[in-house]
Amino acid sequence: NAGVMQNPRHLVRRRGQEARLRCSPMKGHSHVYWYRQLPEEGLKFMVYLQKENIIDESGMPKERFSAEFPKEGPSILRIQQVVRGDSAAYFCASSEGRADNYGYTFGSGTRLTVV
């Protein structure tokens, strides 16, 4: 079992470009969560998805950010027109069912640097 796979590990974008972060959950996991970790800060919840559905996007910025988890393929976190403040580590986690029963399994993260 390869665990939660995130790619790329490191991503550098110029201001105004788009960033696409991918997350493949563990085999058999149908729940995906995205968190952002700013330097020297804790993890902030962004969005919770199940296959083809956004369950909770209360942590997503209203503009420029979007997420999807299609029927086939990885979950994608998309940031349009990136700004320097988007520089952070973005972590994806997956669970078999509700996180309270099963906990999360985290990926190693994508470190986004906006220059």
Next chain:
Amino acid sequence: AQSVAQPEDQVNVAEGNPLTVKCTYSVSGNPYLFWYVQYPNRGLQFLLKYITGDNLVKGSYGFEAEFNKSQTSFHLKKPSALVSDSALYFCAVRDKRTGTASKLTFGTGTRLQVTL
């Protein structure tokens, strides 16, 4: 709303000594509580969780945590620290009463530094 407080940014302890990393929580109902550890440039690894039952929960790598409902705390402990325990530790909570949205809320993390 649910929240977690980790009052110490950093905890320093000598190898072989006991360690405690503090966590307090706030939820409307009963909590599910978790501890995770993060090593440099890595994702978070699950250590242990409290769902129900015994207040003392044992987890990975010799860690344990004690749930105290009256103090709304879930402190992480280890009887004898190792240098390899040095890492960033996160406490997380979820309110049992939350419906299908089951996100965990994390604290800001405590950096544990174990020295020889």
